[in-house]
Amino acid sequence: MRAGGFGEAAVTQEHVMTTTSPLLSTTGLHITFPGRRGGPAARAVDGVDLDIGTGEIVALVGESGCGKTTLARALLGLVPPTSGRVTFGGEPLGLTPRALKAYRKRVQLVLQDPSGSLNPRHTVYDAVAEGLRIHGYAGDERAAVAEALSRAGLRPPERFFLRYPHELSGGQRQRVVIAGALVLEPELIVADEPVASLDASVRGEILALLLRLRDELGLSALVVTHDLGLAWNIADRVAVMYLGRIVETGPVEDVLTSPQHPYTQALLSVLPESESPPVVLTGEPPDPSRIPEGCRFHARCQVLASGEAARAGVADLCRSRDLPVLANAPGPQVACHWAATASP
Known part of the structure; x- marks a missing residue:
């Protein structure tokens, strides 16, 4: 167990990596955006090598504007790299619509603001089932939605099927967003500031949920955050980013204690x-x-x-x-x- 002292109450984490081959990897990744009025291009990501192992949680930390969200979007195939490459399971990430659709079943995004992530006109059931319908799921949709909600800590799941986002607390809405990611049984979750909009009393619950999902399902995660206290509680490794480049990285205890x-x-x-x-x-x-x-x-x-x-x-x-x-x-x-x- 980690000693307390950073951010939220420390969460017990007895995790040992089971493999040395990375699940997701970037090599020499650069992402530039055209400058305004013909000015110099903005180097949002300016050379990044990053590995995420199977069952590993990596925290990507830095100030707003340092490039961490752009990097996360590139890992999801939402922003094409200018140069360098992203590999998943040892295979280069394809950018064709068909390849990205298959990839996004294996890699899911959890956004910062659950209210903005959920359609206010859709019930919880429809919000969670949306991914199944996009990917043409042929199994028992109701059972899959119920299992995802249950894994996300909303039990009994049937109680939440017909609720709308405005009828839920902030923590419950974030759990619905997580259930929407889990329903496709992904191997990796990219969580962009997953608890930033939540009350302090709920933050620890969501962090503990992410750790439990990692331990139970072998999920990997990249957690994008400006909060080193959050990194201390949830991550195996931390990568500190500044102006488009990782400037310090290593096991979380090493980086944050020394x-x-x-x-x-x-x-x-x-x-x-x-x-x-x-x-x-x-x-x-x-x-x-x-x-x-x-x-x-x-x-x-x-x-x-x-x-x-x-x-x-x-x-x-x-x-x-x-x-x-x-x-x-x-x-x-x-x-x-x-x-x-x-x-x-």
Whole structure:
């Protein structure tokens, strides 16, 4: 069991990875969008290697605008990569309508706002059954919907069949959204801020549900969040993203108890449970169409601003030399000139 101290009450997690081959993998992924009025293209995702193993939960963490939602959409086939590739089960992700339809039966999305995800004119039954109908399910639809609702914690499921979203609590609506994903028996769920819109009293319940589904069904998950406390409670690994690139990654305990990148340190410092003085980052993240030379974080870096990087002899490198894309690896990794000087 993890020690408490970050965000929600810690959730027991006795999970051991059963395979070393990734279920989903990205290699050298880049996604750019055309600039306004012929200006430079925005590099929303600027070189990402990321693995998600079978039965593994990975948290993708970063500020708004860092590229994490664009990356998640690319993993779902909603945004085509400019370069690089996405593979699932060892096979490249096809972008034809037929290939994407088959893929999206195996990979499902859970959005942040359950109210916006559910049609107010559809009953709970119809909301959950929609995926079955899209994919031409030939089995017992009623039984499949009931099982999905039951797995999502809405019991007895028949009690919810004819209810409408406005008749449910926020937590119940999010469970309906999760049931709509589960009904297709996916292998991977991409959850974009899955508890951000919920009351604190319900957040822990939804996190515990996601963990239970992983343990019972072997589900993998990518959880997109700005909340490191959530990552602490639910994830096996965490990937910290800044300006289109992962800048620190590793097992969640390693990254969150001993962060190496100044950006990760700053994110952790503002949590209520942090024992470090809060780090207030100056300015906003740079425009992704004008990524600075050198380390992309250097203009806001508290280590550089304090002179600590200069004392370590890396200040010029921070301002001038770009860092390589972090490769897929099981242990902690960091893209930081200063952190490299402190490594054994």
